[in-house]
Amino acid sequence: MLFRTxxxxxxxxxxxxxxxxxxxxxCRTLAEHHMSLADYDKQLPKLLTEEETARILTxxxxxxxxxxxxxxxxxxxxxTGVRYPGWKVVKKNTKRRFTDETAVAxxxxxxxxxxxxxxxxxxxxxxxxxxxxxxDKLLLDLTEKPEGKMELAPVTDTRAEVxxxxxx
Numbered sequence: 001m002l003f004r005t006x007x008x009x010x011x012x013x014x015x016x017x018x019x020x021x022x023x024x025x026x027c028r029t030l031a032e033h034h035m036s037l038a039d040y041d042k043q044l045p046k047l048l049t050e051e052e053t054a055r056i057l058t059x060x061x062x063x064x065x066x067x068x069x070x071x072x073x074x075x076x077x078x079x080t081g082v083r084y085p086g087w088k089v090v091k092k093n094t095k096r097r098f099t100d101e102t103a104v105a106x107x108x109x110x111x112x113x114x115x116x117x118x119x120x121x122x123x124x125x126x127x128x129x130x131x132x133x134x135x136d137k138l139l140l141d142l143t144e145k146p147e148g149k150m151e152l153a154p155v156t157d158t159r160a161e162v163x164x165x166x167x168x
Contacts, residue, residue, distance in 0.1 A: 033059075036059075057152060123143060
C-alpha cells in the first residue's frame, strides 16, 4: 500500500480519479465527499432542481462503487482478525446442491420417476446449435427482441439516447 506524506494527505480532494487511489477505502476526504449527500435534506427550497438531482445521481454511482470497495477492504481486514464494532464475519447463505448428479438421476430412474425437466433452449443456444443461416430460415419469424426498460445512464454510456417528448 502506498503511504502518502502529511502534506499530500492535507491537500487531498475528492475527484473522479479517486477510484484508482491506493488509499480509497480509508480516505476521510472521500468519505466526507460521499456523506455530503446527507446535506440535501437541510437545504432550501424543499424541492431539488434538475442540476441538484443530476449531481446526486452522479455522486450516488460513485458512492456505490466506493462503499463496495470499503466493504471488500473491511472483509479482507476482518479475515485477518481486525474487528469492526457492530460487525462480524459470517458465511453467506447457500443453496443445497447434488454432489453427484449422475447418481441422483440413476436412483430416481430406478424408483420409476423422471428426474429431468424439459426446457426449450434459449434463442442464443438455439442459434448456436442450428447455425445462423438455418436459424434465420426456420425461426426468425418466431423471434423478437423486446424493448428494454428505461434507465438513467451517464452521458459517457455508449448506448444511444432515447429522446423523450419534443426533444431533439
